[in-house]
Amino acid sequence: MQQKTRAFLKWAGGKYSLVEDISKRLQAASNEADTLVEPFVGAGSVFLNTQFKHYVLNDINADLINLYKELKRIPDEFISDAKRLFVELNNHPDAYYAYRQQFNESIDVYERAILFLYMNRHGYNGLCRYNLKGIFNVPFGKYKKPYFPERELYVFAEKAQQATFTCQSYSQVFETMPKNAVVYCDPPYVPLSKTASFTSYAKGGFNLDDQAQLANLAETAAFEKQTPVLISNHDTVWTRKIYNQAKLDVIKVKRTISPKGNGRNKVDELMALYHRP
Numbered sequence: 001m002q003q004k005t006r007a008f009l010k011w012a013g014g015k016y017s018l019v020e021d022i023s024k025r026l027q028a029a030s031n032e033a034d035t036l037v038e039p040f041v042g043a044g045s046v047f048l049n050t051q052f053k054h055y056v057l058n059d060i061n062a063d064l065i066n067l068y069k070e071l072k073r074i075p076d077e078f079i080s081d082a083k084r085l086f087v088e089l090n091n092h093p094d095a096y097y098a099y100r101q102q103f104n105e106s107i108d109v110y111e112r113a114i115l116f117l118y119m120n121r122h123g124y125n126g127l128c129r130y131n132l133k134g135i136f137n138v139p140f141g142k143y144k145k146p147y148f149p150e151r152e153l154y155v156f157a158e159k160a161q162q163a164t165f166t167c168q169s170y171s172q173v174f175e176t177m178p179k180n181a182v183v184y185c186d187p188p189y190v191p192l193s194k195t196a197s198f199t200s201y202a203k204g205g206f207n208l209d210d211q212a213q214l215a216n217l218a219e220t221a222a223f224e225k226q227t228p229v230l231i232s233n234h235d236t237v238w239t240r241k242i243y244n245q246a247k248l249d250v251i252k253v254k255r256t257i258s259p260k261g262n263g264r265n266k267v268d269e270l271m272a273l274y275h276r277p
Contacts, residue, residue, distance in 0.1 A: 004049055008152035009117070010126025011043035015186060015232070019049040021251055021271065022230065026050060026182055029228035029275040035181040039170040044068075046184055048159060055163035056181070058173045061128065063116045063136075065167040068160060070113040075157035078113070079150060085118045086148040096122050096140040104135050121146040170210075174217045183221060183229040187214055190234050192267065208238075215242040215272075222274035229275075235268035246272035 004019060015022060023046070026036065034053040041047060041057040041064075059065050071078050089095060096119070103115040120126060123138040131137050166173070170187070177183070188206040211233075218229035223245075233239045235250055253269040 005045075005155055006149075006152055007043035007045050007048060008149035008156055009043040009120050012127060013186065013189065014043045015045040018232070018251065018253065018269070019045055022046055022184060022232070023050050025230050025249075025271060025273055026184060026228075029230065029273060030182040031226075031228070033180050033182040033228070035178050037173065037177060037181050037183045038186070039173040039183070040186045040188075041068075042186055044156065046186070047163065048156065052182075053162065054178075056166065056173070056178065057163050058166040058168060058170075060167065060169060062167045063112060064128070065165050066109050067113040067116050068156075068163075068165045070110055071153065071157050072160040072163070072165070075154065078110075079153050079157075082114050082117050082153070083148055083150065085114065086121070086146060088145075090118070091122060091143065091146060093140045100136060100138075121148070170214060171217060174221060177221065177225075177227060181227055183218070183227060185214060185218065185229060185231040187211065187231070187233065189232075190236055190239055192234055192236070211239070212242050215245075218272075218274045219245050223276055226276060228273070231272045231274075233270050233272070235270040239270055239272075243270065243272035246274045248272055 004016065006016060007014060026046075027050075035056060036047070036050055036052040036054075037056040037058075038047060039058050041059045044057065047055055047057055057068070085099070090099070099115055099118060103112055103119065106112050106115070119136065119138065120128065122141055122143065124141040126141075127138045129136070129138050170185070174183075187210070190208070190211060214231065218231060221227040221229050231243065231246070233243075240248065249271040251269045251271060253267055
């Protein structure tokens with residue numbers, strides 16, 4: 001089996017452990033598609049571990065997409081500048097909160113991209129969280145020596161040359177879909193309980209109406225436009241109801257990020273494939 005490639009970001013709900021399951025389903029449904037579209041790209045594990053000619057990688061989080069664009073644009077300079085922040089002096093609460101404030105006040109896209117990577121590796125539990133005013137508010141993480149993902153950054157930057165990065169809503173992505181594509185959707189998951197969710201990774205959030213709307217868009221893409229769509233989500237009564245037009249498979253997943261540091265038990269994950277052979 002080909003060695004898997006890790007994303008350079010820590011990310012809640014990252015799909016590294018599931019890339020074989022996802023890739024297998026995408027390939028089976030792709031019908032010679034040469035483009036993978038991801039409306040919720042996150043850390044990009046699926047992108048990094050699939051072999052399509054082209055990629056359309058979208059996320060509503062502007063800081064995330066900005067980081068990817070800057071890394072793609074000038075990889076050597078970006079990686080060199082980012083590495084300078086990963087020193088012992090900066091692994092301290094005072095330094096972290098000063099950089100976090102600098103990030104929140106900055107309007108320079110390159111500076112924000114560098115600081116976003118720094119905070120991802122030095123912040124608590126790899127979370128990406130904003131308050132209602134759009135202020136990044138993840139506390140210091142207290143890691144002994146945060147890892148600088150130099151190799152992973154270079155691998156991502158090289159493959160990113162095949163990708164177009166966009167920052168728009170999931171519905172806009174479906175409206176502008178290229179022909180000969182297959183779609184993988186990894187939306188913010190339906191909470192398993194009322195306390196299981198934490199503040200959104202982007203302003204605006206993703207509610208139950210969005211979950212249902214995404215399912216409707218997937219149905220239309222697959223059954224009217226012959227574009228296969230695979231969606232991941234928690235296995236709940238409600239998700240099974242909204243995905244009732246899809247082929248459903250269940251996979252047990254070990255959660256790797258929890259706001260409270262616990263709750264890392266195995267849970268059932270639903271794979272909903274919309275596809276008309």
